[in-house]
Amino acid sequence: MAHVDQLVGSYRAWAANGASGAPDWLRDLREGGIARFHELGFPNMKQEAWRFTSVAPIAEGSFELAKAPQKVPTLEEIQPFLLFETGHRLVFVDGFFQRSLSMPLFDDVQSLARVATEHPDLVRQHLGKYAASENRPFSALNTAFVNDGALVHVPAKAAVEFPIQLLFLATGGKPVVSHPRNLIVVDREARASIVETYAALDDGAYWTNAVTEIVLGDGARVDYHRVQQESSRAYHVATTQSHQGRDSTLNLHFVAFGGRLARHDIGAVMAGPGGTLILNGLYLLGGQQHADHHTTIDHAADHCESHEYFNGVLDEKSRGVFTGRIIVRPGAQKTDSKQTNNNLLLSADAHADSQPQLEIYADDVKCTHGSTVGPLDPRALFYLRSRGMGEDEARRLLTYGFAAEILGRMGVVSLRAELDRIVRVRLAA
Amino acid sequence: MAKGTGLLEVKGLRVAVAGNEILKGVDLAIREGEVHAIMGPNGSGKSTLAQVLAGHPAYTVLAGTARYDGKDLLDLKPEERARAGVFLAFQYPVEIRGITNSYFLRSALNALRRERGEAELDPIDFLQFLEQKLEAIGWDDSMMNRPVNEGFSGGEKKRNEILQLAVLEPRLAILDETDSGLDIDALKTVAETVNKLRGPNRSFLIVTHYQRLLNHITPDVVHVLADGRIVKSGGPELALELEAKGYDWLRDAAMVS
Numbered sequence: 138m139a140h141v142d143q144l145v146g147s148y149r150a151w152a153a154n155g156a157s158g159a160p161d162w163l164r165d166l167r168e169g170g171i172a173r174f175h176e177l178g179f180p181n182m183k184q185e186a187w188r189f190t191s192v193a194p195i196a197e198g199s200f201e202l203a204k205a206p207q208k209v210p211t212l213e214e215i216q217p218f219l220l221f222e223t224g225h226r227l228v229f230v231d232g233f234f235q236r237s238l239s240m241p242l243f244d245d246v247q248s249l250a251r252v253a254t255e256h257p258d259l260v261r262q263h264l265g266k267y268a269a270s271e272n273r274p275f276s277a278l279n280t281a282f283v284n285d286g287a288l289v290h291v292p293a294k295a296a297v298e299f300p301i302q303l304l305f306l307a308t309g310g311k312p313v314v315s316h317p318r319n320l321i322v323v324d325r326e327a328r329a330s331i332v333e334t335y336a337a338l339d340d341g342a343y344w345t346n347a348v349t350e351i352v353l354g355d356g357a358r359v360d361y362h363r364v365q366q367e368s369s370r371a372y373h374v375a376t377t378q379s380h381q382g383r384d385s386t387l388n389l390h391f392v393a394f395g396g397r398l399a400r401h402d403i404g405a406v407m408a409g410p411g412g413t414l415i416l417n418g419l420y421l422l423g424g425q426q427h428a429d430h431h432t433t434i435d436h437a438a439d440h441c442e443s444h445e446y447f448n449g450v451l452d453e454k455s456r457g458v459f460t461g462r463i464i465v466r467p468g469a470q471k472t473d474s475k476q477t478n479n480n481l482l483l484s485a486d487a488h489a490d491s492q493p494q495l496e497i498y499a500d501d502v503k504c505t506h507g508s509t510v511g512p513l514d515p516r517a518l519f520y521l522r523s524r525g526m527g528e529d530e531a532r533r534l535l536t537y538g539f540a541a542e543i544l545g546r547m548g549v550v551s552l553r554a555e556l557d558r559i560v561r562v563r564l565a566a
Numbered sequence: 567m568a569k570g571t572g573l574l575e576v577k578g579l580r581v582a583v584a585g586n587e588i589l590k591g592v593d594l595a596i597r598e599g600e601v602h603a604i605m606g607p608n609g610s611g612k613s614t615l616a617q618v619l620a621g622h623p624a625y626t627v628l629a630g631t632a633r634y635d636g637k638d639l640l641d642l643k644p645e646e647r648a649r650a651g652v653f654l655a656f657q658y659p660v661e662i663r664g665i666t667n668s669y670f671l672r673s674a675l676n677a678l679r680r681e682r683g684e685a686e687l688d689p690i691d692f693l694q695f696l697e698q699k700l701e702a703i704g705w706d707d708s709m710m711n712r713p714v715n716e717g718f719s720g721g722e723k724k725r726n727e728i729l730q731l732a733v734l735e736p737r738l739a740i741l742d743e744t745d746s747g748l749d750i751d752a753l754k755t756v757a758e759t760v761n762k763l764r765g766p767n768r769s770f771l772i773v774t775h776y777q778r779l780l781n782h783i784t785p786d787v788v789h790v791l792a793d794g795r796i797v798k799s800g801g802p803e804l805a806l807e808l809e810a811k812g813y814d815w816l817r818d819a820a821m822v823s
Contacts, residue, residue, distance in 0.1 A: 479663070514660070515623075517661075519621075519622055519623065520656065520659070520660040520662070521662075521674075522621075522643070522644040522648070523620050523621070523644045523645075523647075523654050524648055524670075524673075524674035524677070524730065524734065525645050525648035525677035526645055526673060526677045527645050528643075528645070530673070530677070531645075534662075534665060534670075534673060535662065537664070538662055538664030538713075539664055542663045542664030542713070543664075
């Protein structure tokens with residue numbers, strides 16, 4: 138428990154010094170977070186939700202709270218990570234907002250820290266209301282250190298024309314921890330498309346502990362994409378929690394390429410009737426990488442539709458874990474929920490765990506799920522070879538198809554092209 | 567009946583799968599431009615013959631030879647056979663997730679073009695090429711942007727095999743029960759397309775359980791395969807005879823011989 142105490146101590150020091158100017162409500166939120174984390178401690182593998190993932194490297198490691206970078210990277214240095222020429226962009230380095238690298242075109246796309254101080258009402262109304270901390274120590278810890286991050290607010294009936302990029306870069310020099318906290322609020326009948334990227338400027342063993350809350354008003358539509366390409370030595374822990382109003386449409390896309398150890402809790406609450414949700418994810422791992430996606434779709438209202446697709450491509454000694462929990466609450470009639478998780482094992486040492494968890498408390502619903510774990514289908518290999526493709530080309534094409542199936546659902550062309558490029562590079566290696 | 571020079575010559579072919587001998591000495595000779603039909607009851611080895619000629623790795627050749635265009639066919643990898651002009655229309659086409667039909671076809675065509683020392687087609691050139699092919703066989707492009715065979719009906723999968731045949735332009739096309747699972751309209755479409763693709767430089771080996779496909783595609787030679795051997799060969803009239811009399815009389819003949 139040494140490390141829990143270290144983190145709590147680090148919080149006390151920060152609260153007394155760096156964060157001492159916070160308004161009461163924010164201080165209370167943080168105090169609640171640290172108290173919860175202190176009580177829960179780090180999760181262990183005896184807990185059902187953590188059966189396949191050990192966080193010992195984090196719990197037993199030593200991470201200092203990240204400081205504002207002494208040397209801010211230049212625009213040129215971050216160019217490889219920039220997806221769009223136009224539109225809003227917020228850039229964070231080691232968790233700290235970088236005004237000089239960002240393009241916040243209007244006040245509603247801003248650094249959370251600034252808005253929390255200057256216009257607290259919106260933040261206060263939503264922050265921490267969706268990403269539950271009761272049994273989630275990492276989310277609680279993030280809440281304790283809530284400071285910087287992105288705030289995206291799209292007012293009712295407005296449409297943001299260009300995708301908004303939120304870019305989180307780690308300098309990676311030291312074993313530090315940052316706790317980015319993002320809040321995306323898209324009011325009724327408004328539309329937005331967002332790309333949130335986590336990447337590294339250097340190959341360090343740092344730790345990112347991020348939380349993003351996404352709130353959709355009635356009839357809103359959000360296309361949210363999250364790309365995790367942390368350094369191959371990094372630890373990445375994240376919570377993404379969405380909350381949908383009536384007749385809203387949410388497309389959530391997740392791609393995980395990076396990190397030595399990554400754990401992502403994805404929660405989607407369909408709170409109003411008639412909502413549509415797509416949860417579309419890819420993990421492409423190699424080396425000793427371990428990525429765990431723990432998803433929960435909560436059908437809390439009737440007539441909602443959710444489609445979940447996760448594909449894993451696992452090479453070398455990597456391990457992919459997928460949990461797909463679907464809850465259909467009493468009264469959530471006419472729920473239509475489909476879930477698939479397909480895992481491709483490219484080496485005898487790669488491993489995948491796939492577990493669907495359906496909890497259905499309504500009787501007039503349609504829920505299907507399916508999962509596969511295995512090597513390339515020999516029938517498919519023969520099919521391609523019988524068309525003239527060499528064995529290597531056939532393998533590459535089939536493997537690429539696993540990734541392309543997921544990427545093909547993304548509507549943002551420049552993002553899809555970039556991810557496609559990364560996948561091809563990885564598969565050619 | 568004989569058209570061109572010999573393209574495929576199979577002699578004494580014996581093949582086993584999982585330790586069971588399925589083909590027990592098959593002899594077959596196909597000349598350029600000829601259409602041969604192989605008929606026979608279930609379990610006679612028809613599909614095994616089709617698959618082994620395409621190089622399916624699950625089958626073990628115990629004895630015999632297969633010469634194709636002067637080469638030892640059995641010595642070639644599946645992709646080498648394809649590049650030499652052998653094409654198998656699968657009985658059960660495989661679904662390929664995430665790869666569109668168009669991408670798949672272009673990859674396959676480019677593999678063949680590389681072999682022939684021709685420049686690869688980029689996506690735009692390929693689309694033009696494809697449009698010509700589709701027009702020639704009178705089909706639309708509705709299947710092109712869907713993942714290969716995924717969510718296709720049985721009929722669509724079979725049509726897709728024939729489309730690949732049209733694009734890849736093989737010298738020897740083997741159709742493995744392409745008619746099974748097709749309704750009569752789909753059967754006619756497929757047969758008409760095959761007829762359009764017939765030519766002096768293309769031979770067909772049509773494996774079928776039923777005679778009905780042969781109402782639309784008139785073969786040059788009909789063979790009957792029973793218990794791993796070709797027990798009778800003849801002209802198109804043999805197919806009609808089989809339709810009328812069934813297979814039993816021939817199976818008995820196979821037992822006796």
